[in-house]
Amino acid sequence: MDIKAYIESGILELYVAGALSEEENKDVYALMQQHPEILQEVLDIEAAVVELTASVSPGTDDGAFENIKQSLSLDSKDTSKVVSLAKPKYNWITYTGWAASIILALGLFWTINKNDELKSDIQISKTQQSLLETQIEHSKQSLGEAKTLISVLRDNNITQVPLAGQGNFENTYAKVYWDKSSQRIFLDVLGLPDPPVGKVYQVWSLKLSPLTPTSLGTIDDFMTDDNKIFEIENANHSEAFGITLEPAGGSESPTMEQLYTLGVVTSS
Amino acid sequence: MPLEELILKFQKKDEKAFEHLYDMYSDSMLGAIYNIVRDHDVAQEVMQDVFIKAWHKSDTYSSKKGRFFTWMLNIARNAAIDKTRSKDFKTSKQNLNADFFVGILESEDNLDNKTDAIGIAKFVKKLAKKCIEVIELLYFKGYTQTEASEALDMPIGTIKTRNRNCIKELRNMVVK
Numbered sequence: 001m002d003i004k005a006y007i008e009s010g011i012l013e014l015y016v017a018g019a020l021s022e023e024e025n026k027d028v029y030a031l032m033q034q035h036p037e038i039l040q041e042v043l044d045i046e047a048a049v050v051e052l053t054a055s056v057s058p059g060t061d062d063g064a065f066e067n068i069k070q071s072l073s074l075d076s077k078d079t080s081k082v083v084s085l086a087k088p089k090y091n092w093i094t095y096t097g098w099a100a101s102i103i104l105a106l107g108l109f110w111t112i113n114k115n116d117e118l119k120s121d122i123q124i125s126k127t128q129q130s131l132l133e134t135q136i137e138h139s140k141q142s143l144g145e146a147k148t149l150i151s152v153l154r155d156n157n158i159t160q161v162p163l164a165g166q167g168n169f170e171n172t173y174a175k176v177y178w179d180k181s182s183q184r185i186f187l188d189v190l191g192l193p194d195p196p197v198g199k200v201y202q203v204w205s206l207k208l209s210p211l212t213p214t215s216l217g218t219i220d221d222f223m224t225d226d227n228k229i230f231e232i233e234n235a236n237h238s239e240a241f242g243i244t245l246e247p248a249g250g251s252e253s254p255t256m257e258q259l260y261t262l263g264v265v266t267s268s
Numbered sequence: 269m270p271l272e273e274l275i276l277k278f279q280k281k282d283e284k285a286f287e288h289l290y291d292m293y294s295d296s297m298l299g300a301i302y303n304i305v306r307d308h309d310v311a312q313e314v315m316q317d318v319f320i321k322a323w324h325k326s327d328t329y330s331s332k333k334g335r336f337f338t339w340m341l342n343i344a345r346n347a348a349i350d351k352t353r354s355k356d357f358k359t360s361k362q363n364l365n366a367d368f369f370v371g372i373l374e375s376e377d378n379l380d381n382k383t384d385a386i387g388i389a390k391f392v393k394k395l396a397k398k399c400i401e402v403i404e405l406l407y408f409k410g411y412t413q414t415e416a417s418e419a420l421d422m423p424i425g426t427i428k429t430r431n432r433n434c435i436k437e438l439r440n441m442v443v444k
Contacts, residue, residue: 010432017406017431018338019413025334046337048439049407050296053341055392056372057299061312065290068319074283 163261190228205238218250297344304348345410391441399434
């Protein structure tokens with residue numbers, strides 16, 4: 001390729017003017033890289049055109065570049081000033097932000113803790129409430145029983161039969177309150193000792209002549225009953241009541257050696 | 269610093285490189301713009317806009333596509349032409365003439381403004397009429413070679429050689 005002829009063709013002047021096509025521009029660029037003479041020629045042409053265009057400039061305003069930098073928010077000259085102003089602001093926001101998050105975290109933690117505490121308090125209260133409800137229920141029941149007893153004691157139709165201690169069990173006693181109209185007795189056995197293991201007290205209704213005992217049943221829950229007053233069905237025309245100690249389950253007929261208390265119905 | 273390196277730094281948003289390029293080309297851009305808008309204040313405003321635009325679209329420049337100066341000159345010419353077409357400009361500036369760039373050099377107030385430009389201005393004024401025409405179209409107006417050939421009614425080959433000779437003449441003047 002004749003480099004000189006290429007240069008003389010005037011294509012490089014058009015290249016600097018921007019008057020060539022995109023394709024031609026690429027060709028010129030490639031040749032510039034290969035041939036230093038072409039590159040140098042382009043640089044010389046460019047320098048002349050820079051001078052040419054500048055020759056008609058009315059002169060740039062002082063501070064024009066500062067204006068440009070301001071528009072672009074570039075401020076190299078005032079960097080120190082900007083930093084000193086910006087930094088405290090940044091720190092203030094940062095610290096406040098961190099402080100707020102920590103306070104928030106602590107607050108949240110406290111709230112969660114408090115919530116757990118309250119939940120457990122509620123649980124305790126509920127348990128206490130149910131306990132109290134049970135107690136009230138018990139009390140109501142006890143009150144009911146007590147009222148029944150009182151009504152029994154005050155009832156004129158009730159026959160009272162004291163049972164006195166017999167033989168070896170002289171210092172024991174019991175009492176029967178016989179409600180004939182409703183065919184039941186209330187047996188007060190507070191004066192009897194706790195039966196030995198494997199033994200129960202058995203209650204008997206007796207006819208005196210001839211002596212005929214009829215079992216009214218055993219007192220199986222003697223140990224656990226609080227007031228030791230037992231309500232027992234009695235449809236017999238009893239003339240006396242006796243209490244014996246029998247093996248668990250009771251006996252067909254009373255074991256007379258183990259007769260604790262006995263009492264005769266005085267009025268019929 | 270080589271020009272290539274300066275441009276690369278500018279493309280990486282280096283302010284120092286930007287300022288360097290501004291120092292190198294701001295007068296050329298202002299000259300090209302002023303030749304089109306023919307108003308001092310408007311020309312200053314457009315020139316600043318051109319550098320702002322160049323900063324924002326710096327990544328679109330590639331040395332393979334052409335010279336950086338040419339790229340800037342193209343932005344400047346387009347911005348100036350856009351300005352002359354804008355509404356506010358049309359109403360205030362109707363007296364744009366077909367006067368070539370040398371007309372600027374002939375008006376006295378402009379020469380007062382720039383002492384170091386007087387040197388070259390003196391030579392530019394001496395350019396032949398046929399040179400002034402072709403330089404005006406190719407460098408100041410941004411005509412393509414085809415457009416210039418049509419405007420001046422002469423073959424592209426002639427445009428190229430004439431332009432080559434005119435620039436050569438200019439270079440001789442500048443070198444002195």
